[in-house]
Amino acid sequence: MPDKPKDFWDKAAVFLHPLGGLMTALAVAVVGVMGSQVLDRRQSLETNARLYSELMSRREEAESNLRKDMCVSIIQNFLRPGLSDLDSKVLNLELLAYNFHDSLNLKPLFLDMQQRLAASSDPQRNTFLQRVNRVARDISARQLFSLEGHGRSFRRTVDLDELRKAGKAGVPLEGEKIEIDGKTCQVDLRALGFDENLQQLLLRLEVKAPEGSDKSDTRVTFNIGFFDFPMIDNTRLANGLRCAVTLSALSRTNADLATVCFPAEYAGLKDRPYYDEVIQKLQAASRDERLGKGGALP
Template sequence: MADRQRDGWDKAAIILQSLGGFVTAAIVAMLGIVGSSYLNEKQKIDTNVRLYTELMSKREDAESALRKDMFTSIIDTFLKPQAPSLDVRVLNLELLAYNFHESLNLKPLFASIDQQIGQSTDGRKKEYRERLNRVAREITRKQMVILEGAGKKFDSKFKLASVPTSKKGLPVELEEALLSLEGIEREFRMYIMEVHHETQELRVRLEVITPEQPASAFATNNVEFWVGFYDFPMIDHTRLSHDQRVAITVSNFEDGYANITTVYFPGAYAGLKEKPYYQEVVKELLKTTEGLGNTKDR
């Protein structure tokens, strides 16, 4: 009887060992299939990412080459001894402005073409000036949409008749504004010192008062400059502390009134031609590192 029981257990052990080997083999096979499928999928994703990166890189290279050729071709027309017709010069300036307005200071070109239009005897000179003013306002509008989204702005309106036409008159003081950006509050005071009706430009005195630590101390920036329709805010602006900027644009100059807009924005949105100071970059890195450290402590 005992031998029969032992034989039964032996048979069971043999069967279980066989089943265990089969189950183990099946599990190993399944893991192999799953692992192979995962590796294949990961390889496929990596391949797609690499192809996408290469395509984007080639696309950017092609766009850069195209922009370079376009820029060289347009600039050459302005530098040639024999200048092309006024129509071609205005067209080239339009192309240059629409494609490179974020990285180039185009005011000298606008002013030069405007002067050439004024001296021209071409019967279409009024049309050329309208095109010039239209592209200038469109570029200002595009830049202001970006800057207003990232910063703060306020508008001012005043009578042109009240502004002196020379340095001898009394300036017009506009309403001051108190704006806060990135935790920094500044007070902006503006004075219209002089107006030039022919070029539709204003000489502005801007005072920026920033409370510093301790609270009883103040840092003041005083600047004076001319501003008109050909001053674009991403390029023509005043640098402030803490890597911030302020710019003034002219949006209207007719019917006896002038409208100007002051925009206060982060330095990261300044034009590509402007490089940040080394100290400002270090401060921003330290601020970011400190913020990450505080997040980890929480």
């Protein structure tokens, strides 16, 4: 029986069969090359990320060691018994304040320097005192500006003449309702007295807990002056917030106060949140996540 003549598809199959093997080999080679490039790129990114992390870690360690050595050196010079040069002491206090104001409570050093200057007969005593007060106001303003970016603040003015006439009852200041990250609190202040020698106001702070909350109100009485810095000298509230009052300006007749409320994580290194507050935040975040997914709360 004679062979059936080959049609177009038979001829195409003869031609395409070896071509298909070649295309398969090329596809495998291309995929291999592309896969190798992807792996190389990923390894390069991981290497760069690891290198960047190591560099940043070493940089932070070096900065931390530098700050530690600098702090120790300044404090040793400041507290050295034989050092009586007021200019050097003021300079060391300035260095401490500008570099470590967010991690150290510098109020005792400022008060000590204020007493030293008051008892000194140095002709430049007033100049040194102006430098000390200027540094304190500058640091307080910096911290207040930083905290205002994460919280809420308000300002009030105390009439010192009215305060003197009021006696022990003091002068109430207009309250303020503050809301931060869904947390609402009512902040009330009352000026109780003024010490002209120390330039300090005696204040009573009352922060009411949110309605329906099982937390208690916060009530505290304290002195406030130019050497009280908000990141360090603040009041712990029941809802995980902090409240700080600063003396921003003082004249013979008026005292200007700035009050700021902010989340606890922005407090200074000296005043980090307690463990129970951290646990409460984690539990609250877990509940919010379950609610967002439609899950049932326990």
